[in-house]
Amino acid sequence: MPTHTSIQLAKTQLEAGGIVAIPTETVYGLAANALDPVAVAKIFEAKNRPFFDPLIVHVSTIADIQKWTLAIHPKLQLLLEAFSPGPLTVLLPKNANIPDIVTAGLDTVGIRIPNHPLILKLLTSLDFPLCAPSANPFGYVSPTSAQHVADQLGDKIDSILDGGACVVGLESTIVGIENEAVIVYRLGGLSIEKIEKIVGRVVIKPTQNSNPLAPGMLDAHYAPRKPLLVGDITRLAELHSREKLGLISFEKNYKNVSFLAKKVLSPEGSLAMAASRLFEAMRALDQSDVSMILAETFPDEGLGRAINDRLKRASIK
Numbered sequence: 171m172p173t174h175t176s177i178q179l180a181k182t183q184l185e186a187g188g189i190v191a192i193p194t195e196t197v198y199g200l201a202a203n204a205l206d207p208v209a210v211a212k213i214f215e216a217k218n219r220p221f222f223d224p225l226i227v228h229v230s231t232i233a234d235i236q237k238w239t240l241a242i243h244p245k246l247q248l249l250l251e252a253f254s255p256g257p258l259t260v261l262l263p264k265n266a267n268i269p270d271i272v273t274a275g276l277d278t279v280g281i282r283i284p285n286h287p288l289i290l291k292l293l294t295s296l297d298f299p300l301c302a303p304s305a306n307p308f309g310y311v312s313p314t315s316a317q318h319v320a321d322q323l324g325d326k327i328d329s330i331l332d333g334g335a336c337v338v339g340l341e342s343t344i345v346g347i348e349n350e351a352v353i354v355y356r357l358g359g360l361s362i363e364k365i366e367k368i369v370g371r372v373v374i375k376p377t378q379n380s381n382p383l384a385p386g387m388l389d390a391h392y393a394p395r396k397p398l399l400v401g402d403i404t405r406l407a408e409l410h411s412r413e414k415l416g417l418i419s420f421e422k423n424y425k426n427v428s429f430l431a432k433k434v435l436s437p438e439g440s441l442a443m444a445a446s447r448l449f450e451a452m453r454a455l456d457q458s459d460v461s462m463i464l465a466e467t468f469p470d471e472g473l474g475r476a477i478n479d480r481l482k483r484a485s486i487k
């Protein structure tokens with residue numbers, strides 16, 4: 171699979187209607203020309219993603235966001251100014267140039283400015299925006315390295331632009347407006363605390379089980395194939411002592427419990443570090459000989475909230 175660092179090659183393939191995996195600060199995306207419905211359809215096919223799940227559009231400036239949307243609510247404008255480029259997606263009323271396949275027929279578009287030098291350079295060189303979901307098969311853990319993409323989608327896509335390991339490691343935080351209030355639809359790489367410093371209290375509505383329009387927000391998603399349980403590690407290990415156990419923890423090593431494999435995400439106690447390593451750890455354990463993954467509940471603050479959200483969804487089968 172051609173993994174490369176050539177912006178020119180990615181540009182040529184995208185201009186020809188191809189699909190290219192791209193690095194962002196959150197997770198790798200699988201990109202196509204957002205204005206070309208035939209190219210966009212290839213993304214759904216490669217990912218085996220249902221057509222009712224809308225895609226996020228990626229642009230390089232706030233002026234570009236204005237180009238594809240009808241209006242930006244002042245509170246979302248403040249958030250964009252504070253956190254773009256960065257792990258923030260805003261839901262805005264779309265204009266007629268964004269094809270329906272991108273938004274699953276919704277009249278809003280999810281749009282963001284990713285913070286990675288390669289993708290920003292690529293976007294600047296193109297005369298169309300890129301729509302890109304995470305570059306993983308539908309429902310599976312998102313990729314945080316070019317190798318992750320190659321492992322799962324390598325034979326289905328034109329190429330992979332390799333920008334190294336994703337610095338944030340969790341998908342963008344998705345926000346919108348309902349009745350003048352800022353609503354958070356997906357917890358992610360931008361913490362609620364940072365958002366609330368700019369716009370005051372927000373409403374968190376991350377679980378949308380009744381809403382088939384946003385499967386990324388479904389209870390069960392981001393899941394490894396092996397069973398994953400979240401809770402008190404010592405107790406869970408006792409209950410499942412016959413299993414070959416793998417551990418995902420924040421700082422603690424659990425020397426009292428016998429594990430086949432351990433992923434201590436940040437012995438130094440950094441939630442940002444833990445977030446950047448979470449998906450890699452889930453994948454590695456999924457591919458190892460463990461038969462069950464036990465994960466700690468992380469501190470309920472900052473990126474710990476988004477980590478707990480992903481662990482919870484990964485635990486539901």
Ligand code: TXA
Pocket residue numbers: 194196197198199200223224225226259261273276278279280284302303304305340341342344383384385386387
């Ligand atoms: O960090 C990210 O956001 C990554 C990188 C590649 O940018 N992208 C990503 O895309 O996570 P995806 O498709 O895996 O998740 C996007 C989520 C989905 O749950 C989708 O339902 C929701 O965003 N979404 C997109 N457009 C929407 C819209 N107009 N209304 C409601 N939900 C929307």
Ligand code: MG
Pocket residue numbers: 303304312386
């Ligand atoms: Mg995804």
